[in-house]
Amino acid sequence: MNSPGSWTTSHDLALIYIALAYGTDHELTDGEMDTLTDALREWALMPDEAHVQEVVMEAATAFLEGDARAEVRQSIGQLEEELTFEERRQALRDVMRIAEADGVLLEREQGLIHLLADAWSLKQLGEDLVEDTSAVVQKRGEDWGLIHELAFLYIVVAHSANNDLSSEEIDVMLDRLGEWKPKLSREDIRDIFRRSLQVYADGPEQALIQESVETLKDMLPIVQRLTVLDDLNMVAYADGTLTRNERELIMYLAQAWDINVRLNGRQ
Structure with missing residues (x-):
């Protein structure tokens, strides 16, 4: 003090x-x-x-x-x-x-x-x-919630590999988001994904990433933060490879969320 x-x-x-x-x-x-x-x-x-x-x-x-x-x-x-x-x-x-x-x-x-x-x-x-x-x-609206923050981070990780989103990555993201909100239809999940993608495209990217990281840390207990990291790992592996950028980003999130993890993967 x-x-x-x-x-x-x-x-x-x-x-x-x-x-x-x-x-x-x-x-x-x-x-x-x-x-x-x-x-x-x-x-x-x-x-x-x-x-x-x-x-x-x-x-x-x-x-x-x-x-x-x-x-x-x-x-x-x-x-x-x-x-x-x-x-x-x-x-x-x-x-x-x-x-x-x-x-x-x-x-x-x-x-x-x-x-x-x-x-x-x-x-x-x-x-x-x-x-x-x-x-x-910068105003994302009153209906922006936890599921949007998750979708946004999934997009950040998937896009960090090669500045592109493959259909395999999108499918994995939609599947994982659906597990967080099982009562929502697939189309509702797609709407959430599309909105989060638009926010990501509008930027400013680094400020939004940091805000989402801190928001999720505040909103989620450590067990659910571990689940998010597992989701992100699955998203990163959706195209068959864990890149250096994906690995570093996931490790950064783990550190920010006070979680010790070890990732196996090749550059």
Whole structure:
């Protein structure tokens, strides 16, 4: 946790900014970093570049090496106590500027903005900022659920091998998806697959992959995460070969989901 003696309001702000810019898609663009440091410079007691960079690095270390969610919750609470109402309004606007810096407003970014707005008694401002954004709003719809997340990841793995989907791979994906929703017809499963494929085609790919990985980790117990990995292994082998890209992607998912697995296969 943060050291009370050296941790300041600027650190809390920096940690929130980092959670928004990096924590939502695990990517920090130059535009996001520039916007983040510009916003922080306006809050810093010593607004020189070296001090601002030091605050950013210390906040990033706390976010990356600690319990990120706990750190964010603590900073949100601290800022509610330390900032005036008008300062909280400004901080929320800064958060929105950082979210918009890469031109895309992700669903997870929207979620964090609304979380901050609710915690800081700024619900209407949060809604107005999202509604009036100049960024492309990534919204998959209220009916997007677990089965869509699964279909999306199956497509990611199958497509990673050779940038193509074979009929064998599609059949395996539909079979496995059907096992998760046995009451749905084959045509319903195909509709889910087609919609997930369209989301995959629209991108941005890496942000969506990371979001699905984290969502499924939150939604599924470890036994069902193991089932998903088995599904992905079957999808990867559908064309008779487990490629290096497929293997690395499945191993990445296993690590992200805190699962130890060993895959046999040839490049």
